Amino acid sequence: MLLTSLYRDHTLDRPEAVRVGDDPLSAGDLVAAAAAVADRIAGAAAIAVDATASLHTVVAVVGALAAGVPVVPVPPDSGHAERAHILRDSGATAVLAAPGRTSTDHTGDDAIAAIPIDLAARSASGFPAPAQDDTALILYTSGTTGVPKGVLIPYRALAAGLDALADAWAWTPDDVLVHGLPLFHVHGLVLGVLGALRVGSRLVHTVRPKPQAYAAAGGSLYFGVPTVWSRVCADEPSARALSGARLLVSGSAPLPVPVFERLTALAGQPPVERYGMTETLITVSTRADGERRPGYVGLPVHGVQTRLVDDTGAPLAADGETVGGLQVRGTQLFAGYLGRPDATAESYAADDWFRTGDVATVGPDGWHRIVGRASTDLIKTGGYRVGAGEVENALLAHPAVAEAAVIGAPHDDLGEEIVAYVVTREPVTEKVLIDFVAGHLSVHKRPRRVHLLNSLPRNAMGKVQKKLL
Known part of the structure; x- marks a missing residue:
């Protein structure tokens, strides 16, 4: 039983x-x-x-x-x-x-x-x-x-x-x-x-x-x-x-x-x-x-x-x-x-x-x-394999960042480029966040683009719905 x-x-x-x-x-x-x-x-x-x-x-x-x-x-x-x-x-x-x-x-x-x-x-x-x-x-x-x-x-x-x-x-x-x-x-x-x-x-x-x-x-x-x-x-x-x-x-x-x-x-x-x-x-x-x-x-x-x-x-x-x-x-x-x-x-x-x-x-x-x-969190960019979670944790280490989600987007030269979606606690610029990640991780792991949002789309269990991003 x-x-x-x-x-x-x-x-x-x-x-x-x-x-x-x-x-x-x-x-x-x-x-x-x-x-x-x-x-x-x-x-x-x-x-x-x-x-x-x-x-x-x-x-x-x-x-x-x-x-x-x-x-x-x-x-x-x-x-x-x-x-x-x-x-x-x-x-x-x-x-x-x-x-x-x-x-x-x-x-x-x-x-x-x-x-x-x-x-x-x-x-x-x-x-x-x-x-x-x-x-x-x-x-x-x-x-x-x-x-x-x-x-x-x-x-x-x-x-x-x-x-x-x-x-x-x-x-x-x-x-x-x-x-x-x-x-x-x-x-x-x-x-x-x-x-x-x-x-x-x-x-x-x-x-x-x-x-x-x-x-x-x-x-x-x-x-x-x-x-x-x-x-x-x-x-x-x-x-x-x-x-x-x-x-x-x-x-x-x-x-x-x-x-x-x-x-x-x-x-x-x-x-x-x-x-x-x-x-x-x-x-x-x-x-x-x-x-x-x-x-x-x-x-x-x-x-x-x-x-x-x-x-x-x-x-x-x-x-x-x-x-x-x-x-x-x-x-x-x-x-x-x-x-x-x-x-x-x-x-x-x-x-x-x-x-x-x-x-x-x-x-x-x-x-x-x-x-x-594998479909959303393993990013193949410029010959490198980058895990989205590692970049997300680097972004979350910045005091202005409350939430972060990272995906790979198609790119003509790199294959995929790293793109970040960020919810902030206070004003911060895209360049500051990109440079912050580059200073904490290898440079090739930095986001090429950062989008500032009011919230991230999540399901009932709190998971970010990256397909929507």
Whole structure:
């Protein structure tokens, strides 16, 4: 059973296993409410969940997993076209939603019923444990390279991935996990809800990841994305209030080095960084009992292997300098893209290593530094290979720069030129920023152009949407 800790006698008596905002739920009530959901949907081919930041989402997801029905989390703010595509493509037969959000969904000419989630309902039903290779979740990609694809996550992947993180982070039932991340991605749902339930630790979801809410929660373990940690650092009292926590974890995007250093100074400990994808869950992480280096995501977690390859697929040296395509393999990888055997096959090398699409360096000691997406963050300029993240961190070191994103733009002579998009705290000129980077890095890594913006386009997880730039 995936969520084994919920069924242990000592956790069933816990008066508060999960709290979302001001709404608590005991472990026993969660199990009984989830069983009531399972009673209603057992046998469904797949079930969608209107994944609001609420106890309704937690109960719905746990109930579907208990019934062995694949869960399709749907972003609550998704537009009509995106929502219709997810519902139609996944084959969901109904949508579980909070009573105030129930309505019939239409996918083309077809209608999908909405089932209200009753938090007061209770059932003592039991269900057989699903097979390890059965699909637990169908998570949809961001769709940056076309329509979103359904990623099939089997129960074995969830168990292996969460157990590996419990090992790396020394995560135990005595922990109190706090976060306010969306409940339709790997970070907020898989790690932030299912991880806590599998380990047996208490979960406090703050609905939104506001610094004051994090500070007031009194957790031992905190999850956040770089945008969250940047806002925490801007609120010094809240940042200092986290000094009693055991672990601060950052993920979903690279944590800028200035934010890493500021959080370390204010909270009294460096954050843990980790790396993963929807298709692979978390594959690389800093360990709770290990070193934490700014700009690095650590070592492969238990059960995962990694390697770097060049453009032809040939292995590259782990020398800490050579940038290559990152490939991974392990038991926690996905089972393929729903209805897309062609895309599944293309995502693997001939010897069954998964192509992440990210570029990285690996040191002789095994430490990984993620350069970024091969399509947007590896810039080939004038014969050099430059990682966008390195230039972004150099820009962020300037006191006038609040946010920075760097891309490669087509150039007749250089192949690509480095272009920066910057949000500033105070007036600064393009030339000053270009010269500043040239003084901190090799001259060929300087931006050729700098655009000053009021804000950078970001998605729900705080990642900069560089395709829009």
